[in-house]
Every structure is written in structure tokens, then in C-alpha cells.
Amino acid sequence: MSQTADQQYFEALIADDSRVEPRDWMPDGYRRTLIRQIAQHAHSEIIGMQPEGNWITRAPSLRRKAILMAKVQDEAGHGLYLYAAAETLGIERAEMLDLLHAGKQRYSSIFNYPTLTWADVGAIGWLVDGAAIVNQVPICRCSYGPYVRAMVRICKEESFHQRQGFESLHALSHGTPDQHAMAQDAVNRWWWPSIMMFGPPDDESPNSAQSMAWGIKRHSNDELRQRFVDMTVPQAEVLGLDVPDPDLRFDKDTGHWVHGPIDWDEFRDILSGNGPCNAERIDARVATHSEGAWVREAATAYAAKQAERVPA
């Protein structure tokens, strides 16, 4: 196969573990894969504001409320960094939002679970943000420059998200028996969905090999999942909370925690739209977007009026 000079330059960048920048030539598949992945990532940040935002008005103290507001504001910021990164690939933010609202681009299935108690906010910070960090740190070394820069900012900010969740759960776990039970219940419900955040097992992840070859993905789903389990199980001991996996055991030979079987039917069911909150999340997103339309129009009209007044 004869390659054009553009292709050769692209391949050389990938081979050197260098970075591809927006105006470089890139294969259509590379561009499509990045748009799909970065858009899904951005949508996850924006939809992810809902389950936690649910508890802002009912946070148990001013301290916890201020922390939660800052965290949810960070999620909005992370969404904006990522939409901007995706836009460098030639898609507009407005189009990505349309695709999200029409169900044609996805967000992480984890946000289709409800936040039933205050302890869920802690469990999300500790487990969901913990899993997100394990997924995201390697993306700070991926091959596409704008994605790298967005992820570096996000990972710096994400650490507070996980620590505040751990602290909140630790307070509950070491509080009254009712508070401890509430923390355990939240962990029981969020553990397996967090494990599933790393995606299907390696032998059922058909696009992974190409993403690895392009330097978009650096580790396999199962490798990252194992890393998360190894990090998190000892943290559960410090929290004084049980991991809801009767088969969980430490393998002395490999030095890894071995988890039990994952219910992939549940994962696929939620992906196909049947999770407890799929419809609610999109309805809320669409409602927010249309209710904010007058603000966007007013700002545009004001800018146009000002531009007319200022002599060129």
C-alpha cells in the first residue's frame, strides 16, 4: 500500500509517541473515534451533574453543601473543556448537544442510576470519580494534543472530588449505626456499576485494538478495572465498609485482588436505555437546554446591538 506524505507524517507522529494537533492530517477513523469518545466524555460530565445536583439543597451541613456545589460546578467546567477539545476536530458543540438530546451520542451508563440517599454523594465521589480517575490518567498521555490538555486540567481537579467523597463516607461510616448502614447501602449499590465503568471485558471490546494502535487508548479495559479494584479494596477497609462481592479474594501469587463475575446483562440493559434513570436524565437535559434558550438569545442580541454602536 502506498502512503501519501500526510499519512506517513501521521504514522511517524504515532510511532514516535508524539502528539497530533488539530490542523494535522489524520485518518477519518481516528477523527471519528476521537469525536465519539470526547463527546461521550463531555456528555458524561454534563449529565453527571444531575445525580449529585439532586442533593445540593439537602446537604447535611453548609460545609458539605459548599463542597458539593464546587464539585458540580467543576463537572460543568470539565464538560466545557471537553466540548472545546472535540470542536478542534471539526464538530460544533451545538451539534454534539443535538446528538446527545436525540440519543445518538452516549454518556457513561453510570449516571442512569439514582442517588437515593445522601451517602450516594459520598459513594459517587469515592467510587465513580475514583474509577473515572483510573480511566482518565492514561488519557493525559494519549496521542491527540487538545484531548491531552483538557485531561491534564480535569485530572488535577478530579482528585478533590474523590477525596471529598471518601471523607464524607468515612464520617458516615464512623457515625451512628444508621449512618453506617446508609454508607454501606450506598456502597452496595454503587460498587458493581463502578466496576462496569471500565467497559466490556477485553475479548468483547472490538474497537480497543485500533484505539491502542492510534495511541488513543493506553491500557485495556480489564487492566484498568484490575488497577481500580486493587486500589479501592484496601480503601474500603479504612472506611470500615464491606465490598459487596462474596467472591472477592486476594491472590498472593499475583498480588492482585480477584473479583467475582460481573453482571454484563445489567450493563447492556442500561446501555440500551432501560436503566432506572435513562429517560429522566435526557428529559432534564433537554428541558434545561430549552428553558435556557432565551438567555442565549438575549446575550446574542445584546452583543449584536453593542457591535453596531461601536465604530469599526
Place this chain on the structure above:
Amino acid sequence: MNEPTSRDWPLWEVFIRARRGLSHSHVGSLHAPDADLALHNARDLYTRRSEGVSIWVVESARITASSPDEKDEFFDPAADKIYRHPTFYDIPDGVQHL
């Protein structure tokens, strides 16, 4: 200015001076209807943790950039002038402050 086909506000590039004595560095981009709101959005988006003491915003469409297609011809003239670097010169051992 904004292309007529775009449904979103114009894109702005954001530059932040992290602290006095440093130059402004590019940190990312955002959409805003005008320069004032671009500044405010940049403050909210890029300095939530005191990352800056000064912000510049520039409408992305106003930036003129070198083309990646011409990178060789454009930057070649510097490639063969290694005598512009201090390490090019042989200096006898023991010479100080040079």
C-alpha cells in the same frame, strides 16, 4: 467574525498570566457572545482555583497561524544554523565565566 453557518456563539482563545512576572499562556477556548462575557466565562472556567492574575481573550477567528503543510519550508532556515547556540563553540578547559 463568526461564520454564518455556526449556531453557537463565537469561539474565543483564553490566555492567562499565572502570576506577576510571567507571560500570558494559552489555556483553552470557550464560546461567548462578546468580549466582556468571554472574559467573565474565562474567569469562571479557567481560574476556579486562583490559576491567574490576568486574562486575555482573543476571538479565535482573528488568529493567524502558520500552516502545518508548510512546516518544513517555514522552519528549515533555522535548522542549519547551529552556530547560534553557545554549545557550538570550543572553549579551552579552565576558562571561567564564559
